[in-house]
Amino acid sequence: MRVFVTGATGWVGSAVVRELLKNGHQVLGLARSDTGAHALEAAGAEVQRGDLENLESLRQGAAWSEGVIHCAFLHDFSKFDHNCAVDRKAIETIGEVLAGTNHPFIISSGTAGAVPGTVSTEDSEGDPNSPLKVRRLSETLVLSLVSKGVRAMVLRLPPTVHGDGDKGFVPSIVSVAKAKGVSAYIAEGRNRWPAVHRLDAANLYRLALEKGEGGKCYHAVHDEGVPTKEIAEVIGKHLSVPVISKPAAVAAEHFGFLGHFYALDCPASSAKTRQSLGWAPKHQSLIADLDEGHYFSNVALVAIYA
Numbered sequence: 552m553r554v555f556v557t558g559a560t561g562w563v564g565s566a567v568v569r570e571l572l573k574n575g576h577q578v579l580g581l582a583r584s585d586t587g588a589h590a591l592e593a594a595g596a597e598v599q600r601g602d603l604e605n606l607e608s609l610r611q612g613a614a615w616s617e618g619v620i621h622c623a624f625l626h627d628f629s630k631f632d633h634n635c636a637v638d639r640k641a642i643e644t645i646g647e648v649l650a651g652t653n654h655p656f657i658i659s660s661g662t663a664g665a666v667p668g669t670v671s672t673e674d675s676e677g678d679p680n681s682p683l684k685v686r687r688l689s690e691t692l693v694l695s696l697v698s699k700g701v702r703a704m705v706l707r708l709p710p711t712v713h714g715d716g717d718k719g720f721v722p723s724i725v726s727v728a729k730a731k732g733v734s735a736y737i738a739e740g741r742n743r744w745p746a747v748h749r750l751d752a753a754n755l756y757r758l759a760l761e762k763g764e765g766g767k768c769y770h771a772v773h774d775e776g777v778p779t780k781e782i783a784e785v786i787g788k789h790l791s792v793p794v795i796s797k798p799a800a801v802a803a804e805h806f807g808f809l810g811h812f813y814a815l816d817c818p819a820s821s822a823k824t825r826q827s828l829g830w831a832p833k834h835q836s837l838i839a840d841l842d843e844g845h846y847f848s849n850v851a852l853v854a855i856y857a
Contacts, residue, residue, distance in 0.1 A: 553577045554760065555616035557603065557641070558623030559596065560587035562719065563659070563712055566753035567620055568596050574757060579612055581623065603637050606644045613648035618655040618760055621645065628808065635685045642693050651700040655760050658693045660686060662707045662745055662770060662819035663812075670775065671745075671819040673707075673768045694766055702765035709745035709772050709819055710812065712752055713837050715845045720744075721837070724813065725786055725846055727806055734787035735797045735805055740780025742816035747773040748834035758828045769824040773832040776818030785841045 554571055558564035559580025568591065571578050578596040582588040588598045599615075601608020603623050613619055621642065625634035642658055649656050664683035665671035677687045696703040711720050728734040752771040759769055780794075787794035802810035824830055835843070 552760070553579065553615060553617045555579045555581070555599065555612035555619045556596075557581045557609070557612075557619075557621045558659075560590055561622060562717065563708065563749055563752055564620075564622035565590070565594075566749045567622060567756045568594055570750075570753040570757050571620075571760075572596065576757075576760075579615055581608065581612060603641045606640070609641055609644045610648055613645045616654065619645055619649065619657070620756055620760060621656070621658040622756075624659065631682075632685055635688065638686075638689050639692050642689055646693065646696045646699065646701060646703070649701045650696070653700055653702050653765075655702040655704065655763065655765075656693065656696065657704045657706050657756060657759050657763070658689060660690050660705050660707045660768075662709050662772060663815065663817045665817055665819070667816060671707075671770075671817065673770050673821075673823045690768065697766045702763070704759055704763045704765065705768040706756060706759055707768060707770050707819075708752060709747055709770075709774075710817065711744055711746035711777075711837060712749050712771075713746055713840050714749040714834075715843070717749075717846070720809075720812070721782070721841070722846055723809055724782065724806075725790070727809065728783075728786050728790055728792060731805065732792055734783045734790060734792050734794045736780045736783040736794075737797055737802050737810075737814045738799055740778055740783060740796065742779050742814060743776025743818040744779060744782070744815075744837075745772045745774055745776055745817065745819040746837035747771045747832065748840065751830075751832040751834050754833075755824070755828070755830050758830055762828060764827070767827070769828065770819055770821040771824075772819045772821035773834075774836050775820055776816075777837050779813060781838060782841070785838055789841070789844065789847045
């Protein structure tokens with residue numbers, strides 16, 4: 552199958568590209584820069600130059616394809632609402648090209664933003680009071696394309712998509728611990744974070760592309776919910792720093808913009824995804840991945856996944 556991939560040079564998208572190529576698909580990857588274009592060519596993919604706001608480049612990529620996987624998103628939380636609007640415009644543009652083809656169109660979303668205290672499932676619509684609710688508008692938009700002859704699907708990623716080279720949530724928390732000299736969790740540290748290895752996530756994108764059902768949401772979740780205290784403990788062990796609790800009232804002061812996210816209790820299930828697509832994660836869990844040690848060799852503060 553000819554597959555157009557947005558975000559093809561990103562953390563998740565680059566793994567998706569390799570997964571598709573390994574399984575006999577042709578890939579056209581969207582690239583903003585020469586560096587990204589060269590990386591795609593080296594991997595064996597073709598290159599579509601452009602970005603999410605270059606709608607003509609999106610039209611061209613979609614027209615070439617027999618299926619689209621949309622991994623790109625602008626991860627700047629200071630402009631979150633604007634970036635969600637950019638995302639919807641990109642989805643709308645691609646959807647117009649795919650209308651009437653019954654070609655698969657998979658967009659990326661997040662499991663975070665569920666009703667607090669509940670386990671998010673593939674059928675969950677999210678918490679209407681969550682600041683992340685605007686991201687779910689992209690889900691509504693793409694699923695509406697089913698009535699226009701598109702095999703449209705949503706693949707929700709957990710906040711933690713981990714692995715060697717991760718620049719998301721976990722290395723950000725590690726960098727805070729290193730800078731502060733303590734590895735902290737909030738309150739009792741019972742709030743839970745779902746997680747998945749990025750190679751398992753890439754495998755699920757391919758399975759959804761090949762046999763997913765239009766109108767469905769799928770969850771790329773391996774760990775349903777890792778208590779944040781356990782995350783703090785393994786970080787403290789590897790950095791040789793004390794592990795302590797911080798009251799919720801000072802979370803923002805200690806963790807910066809990460810404090811709000813680190814305080815969330817957002818477990819998620821992938822039971823229906825596993826049953827319907829035969830997805831079975833093969834790579835290590837989050838705690839096991841942390842124990843590999845690579846998260847502690849090059850610590851830098853970076854943006855987290857939504």
